[in-house]
Amino acid sequence: MSSWVPQHIAIVGASLAGISATRSLRTHGYTGKVTVIGDEIHRPYDRPPLSKDFLLGTMGEAELSLLPETEEVEDIEWRLGAPAVGLGDRDRPTIQLGDGRAVEADVAILATGARARALPVRSDLAGVFTLRGLSDAVALRQALLTAKKVVVVGAGFIGAEVASSAVRLGLEVTVVEATRSPLANVLGAELGALCAAQHHRNGVRLMAGVTVEELVGDDCVEGVIMSDGTLVPADVVVVGIGATPNVEWTAGSGLSVDDGFVTDASFRTNRDNVYAVGDCARVYDELSGAHVRNEHWSSAAGQGNAVARVVLGLPPLQRPAPYFWSHQYGRTLQYAGRRSDGDHFEIVEGDPAVGKFVARFSDAAGKLKAVFAMDSSKAFAGYRRMLV
8 A cells, every 4th residue: 555545535436336445445455444425325336237137127226226235334334315515625625515514524535426307398288208227217106107109319328228118018119319320420320320220229219310399288298399300208208318427516616627527547637636437437547648538337337446445555457348248128238448430340259140159340451349249148248358
């Protein structure tokens, strides 16, 4: 460890990135005080199942916990249900809480995550949902029990997973996507087209290249009017159009903010002893030379582990290539690496027509840049190991 060891570390955010940092501190021998601050009343829980097993009713709240009953947590001070509302003291981080209390620490790790982005139209009707936290999922699951027609706005991973779950519940589903090809900005046009085909094959109506003009209904949503004039009936609308990092609470603190807390490659912000990880952080990526905000489970977990090592002065670990996965329509999608426009795309194993294949992206010199797989986990793992 470094010559200076903080006596008190405050972790602002009780989700995956925050609890990963907490675990890593203890795993690496830190015996000082750790305070975890969270705006929700719930202990840390896993979010990916919210759009899948939990929404389907095959998983309960207890199974979502990131802290099994067998895990020792008594040596952590929890401040739950009281959001952070300010960051003061330039010399020693002081976190102001919404209940009027304050937490003064030697080091602060900010892991406040992100919130679901709202539609730019009136959306306060009953039956309109976003899906970010447990309370969102509980309310949506209840609504789907009596729903017949569901409109999902946004064909990203969350939107596609919700659509998949709604189909399994026997509902009529329409997915609305502003771009011409779902996920093309992430996976490229070729894979975007294959993801679109998944919706069609499973009976989902996909409306691409249109936006939501208006939600109609008196007290409850009854339909969605699209930018092309189409009216789609709906008794439930789920909005999945991205997320906004939770950074506003630090206004006036002097922290550098640009679509997230801006950090160096070691998660350090421009303030001494203040770090940021997870969905709220834009971390400098040495390979691309740019600051990047990664909203994926594996990124949050990895950054939480890595920042603890930085704080304790331990040697950094080699950063793996970005990785994420999704479960849609009974299939597992996996992606790793960093593709760029202009990279060569090819199917290297399997057949997309049967829903089982591996694709790779390579640069002009033939170097592997990224790999994608559908229901081909073993082959995917082999290609992933070749990524830098």
